[in-house]
Amino acid sequence: xxxxxxxxxxxxxxxxxxxxxxxxxxxxxxxxxxxxxxxxxxxxxxxxxxxxxxxxxxxxxxxxxxxxxxxxxxxxxxxxxxxxxxxxxxxxxxxxxxxxxxxxxxxxxxxxxxxxxxxxxxxxxxxxxxxxxxxxxxxxxxxxxxxxxxxxxxxxxxxxxxxxxxxxxxxxxxxxxxxxxxxxxxxxxxxxxxxxxxxxxxxxxx
Amino acid sequence: xxxxxxxxxxxxxxxxxxxxxxxxxxxxxxxxxxxxxxxxxxxxxxxxxxxxxxxxxxxxxxxxxxxxxxxxxxxxxxxxxxxxxxxxxxxxxxxxxxxxxxxxxxxxxxxxxxxxxxxxxxxxxxxxxxxxxxxxxxxxxxxxxxxxxxxxxxxxxxxxxxxxxxxxxxxxxxxxxxxxxxxxxxxxxxxxxxxxxxxxxxxxxxxxxxxxxxxxxxxxxxxxxxxxxxxxx
Ligand SMILES: [Fe+3]
Numbered sequence: 001x002x003x004x005x006x007x008x009x010x011x012x013x014x015x016x017x018x019x020x021x022x023x024x025x026x027x028x029x030x031x032x033x034x035x036x037x038x039x040x041x042x043x044x045x046x047x048x049x050x051x052x053x054x055x056x057x058x059x060x061x062x063x064x065x066x067x068x069x070x071x072x073x074x075x076x077x078x079x080x081x082x083x084x085x086x087x088x089x090x091x092x093x094x095x096x097x098x099x100x101x102x103x104x105x106x107x108x109x110x111x112x113x114x115x116x117x118x119x120x121x122x123x124x125x126x127x128x129x130x131x132x133x134x135x136x137x138x139x140x141x142x143x144x145x146x147x148x149x150x151x152x153x154x155x156x157x158x159x160x161x162x163x164x165x166x167x168x169x170x171x172x173x174x175x176x177x178x179x180x181x182x183x184x185x186x187x188x189x190x191x192x193x194x195x196x197x198x199x200x201x202x203x204x205x206x
Numbered sequence: 207x208x209x210x211x212x213x214x215x216x217x218x219x220x221x222x223x224x225x226x227x228x229x230x231x232x233x234x235x236x237x238x239x240x241x242x243x244x245x246x247x248x249x250x251x252x253x254x255x256x257x258x259x260x261x262x263x264x265x266x267x268x269x270x271x272x273x274x275x276x277x278x279x280x281x282x283x284x285x286x287x288x289x290x291x292x293x294x295x296x297x298x299x300x301x302x303x304x305x306x307x308x309x310x311x312x313x314x315x316x317x318x319x320x321x322x323x324x325x326x327x328x329x330x331x332x333x334x335x336x337x338x339x340x341x342x343x344x345x346x347x348x349x350x351x352x353x354x355x356x357x358x359x360x361x362x363x364x365x366x367x368x369x370x371x372x373x374x375x376x377x378x379x380x381x382x383x384x385x386x387x388x389x390x391x392x393x394x395x396x397x398x399x400x401x402x403x404x405x406x407x408x409x410x411x412x413x414x415x416x417x418x419x420x421x422x423x424x425x426x427x428x429x430x431x432x433x434x435x436x437x438x439x
Contacts, residue, residue, distance in 0.1 A: 001337045002282075002413045016288055017404050017427045018396040019219045020378040021227075023363060025311040029301025029327035030365060036310060037269075038327040041258050041299070065232040078252060078371050088250035090369070103252035126245045137247050137371055144229030146220035146395045148376060150239075152247075166242050195233045205213060205239035206248050206372050 019147035024072050026141075031074060031107040044106035045117040046079070051100040053082025053119035056187045058153060058180055061112040062140070065196030069112030073142040076105045077116055077153070079135075084122030120155065126165045133160035133167070140193060149203040153191055156181045170202050177201045210244055211372050215288060215429045218404075220395035227391040228352050244372060251370040254297045256331050264330035266300075266342040274324035276305025276343035280413065280421040281379070284336040285366060288430030292336025298426070299329045299365040300340060307346030307360075316348050338426075341419065347386060359386035359393060368428040379424045380406045 028036035033043075047055065058077075062070040079102045080086050085093055087101045100119075108114050123131045136153040154161055156179050161167055167175050177199065180189035194200045222234035267274055281300075285293040303309045303326060306318035310325055324343060332338045347357050361378040368374060380393065384406075387393055396402045407424040414421040 001333070001335065001339075015218050015401055015404065015427065016215050016429055017218075017375060017377050017425075018401045019375060020363075020392060020395075020405065021229075022365075022376050025303075025309040025314055026301060026363065028310050028325065029363070030299060032327075035312075036327075037325050039260070041254070041297070041329060065236070068232075070233070076374075078247070078250075080247070086246060086250040088253055090250050091246060101252060101254075103254075124246050127243055132245060132247070135247065139371070139374060141376055142233060144227070144231075144233035146222065146224055146227065146230060146392070148374065149222075149235065150372075166245070169242055170240060196236050200235055200237060202237075203235050203239050205216070205241045206244060 021143060021146050022074055022141040022148075024143040026074060027107055031105060033107070042103065042105040044104050044115060046077070046100065046102055046104045046119065047117055048099040048101075050098045051081070051119055052098065053122075054187065055117070056120050056189060057115060057117055058136070058189045058191065059113065059115035060180070060191040060193060062108050062114065062193045063112060063195065067197070069108075070142060070195065071108055071110045071112060073108040073112075073114070073140060074105065075108070075114050076103070076139045076141070077118065078103050078137045079118065080121040080124050082119055082122050084124045123160065130165055131160060131163075133158050133164040135164075135166070140195075145195075149195070150206050151193075151201055151203050152178055154179045155189060174202050211249075211370065211429045211431055213241070218396070218398060218401040220397070224391065224395040227395055248372050249370050251373065252367055253295075254331075254367065255295050258297060259329050259331055263328055264340050266324065266326060266328045266340065269325055270323040272323040274304065274321050274343050276321075276324075278341065278419040279344045280339065280341055280415065280419050281362065281407065281424055282337070282339035282410075282413065282421065283423050283425040285332045285338060285368070285426045285428065286336050287373075287428050291430075292332070292334075293368055293428060294332055294334045294336055296332045296336070296369070297329065297367045298332060298338050300327070300342070300362050302326045302342065302362040303345040303348055305343050305346050307348030318346070318348070344381070352391060357386050357389070359384040359390050364426065366426050366428065373428040375426070375428055377426070378405060381422065382406055382409055
């Protein structure tokens, strides 16, 4: 580090750096997926060889306010392991004995499709220690979106949804926008995202 | 122990709907965002350190056989939080147009030349004090279809992880005194003038390398944690 940029140089700031759109041209940098001369730091899978838990696929499509598929979104997920523990030293409970990280990233294709390969997370406590139903947090970035949107993915076959403290703050008639539906007989869940409109996805102010 | 991130900090961000930016009109939610308490899911975040980054990923001028065309620059600064603390070990990813204002992205149709020696993508990890540094080429301005004679001010796109999912930030770094600032709806989507100024890098003569490259300084300020401790079960 240059002498003139010592850490003590870092004075208390007057505010955060504002968000700007990811724009239409992020793919070669953030999700090259073998199509550009740049290596992927992340893929659409959280799976590691040693990860335990139920392996699932979560897929769906992203639509705009006209119901038109959005071909240039980027989605990121973050989740706990099957025991409900995060691979982050800030989670002071027993850390997972695995290389599982719980983060994945993917872009939407020309028809707005996305898909993640992951495991179903376990139960994570809320700030009062009450159990939250298994869920994955989701950030949605895209051209036209000046800041990413924050939401959650729940699972249709979880009885715990009924008592989940975050679903409880969502109006009952909008909760379904957060719940991925299990396909019969397959470890596949479907959840479409609607950025705007009558049935728009619930996004949270965090 | 974990901490709560005050949501007041988010007031610096643009509102989802910014009608002058045409693409936001059909992609911004109509309904207000729903407030919720931060839980461990929001307060933790992906931890990706040096193993994610290859040697040379922070130098966008040496990724091909020849030297890219354009003005070589150094971009450096600290990733820090609102309380002034450096944010160590944070992944910083950048992507940008070449010196002619052209992206390698297949959908960029701007009739400006591609540079076979410039991809325009880089990544690095902030050090123990939050310091990061890239060597790159100064990107050109480029036209876009938002309105008649619309040009984006020169900018570098940045993606920063920080230490929790709620500190995740994607932004753009601009260059000082760009004449296109008053006309750019993306830059001006940030309502507060002081907040807009935080997206503009400053020219750094002291760290400019003689006979080699101009230097720009850009500090990336993420949300801070207030001192209210939260029980971590
Ligand atoms: Fe751009």
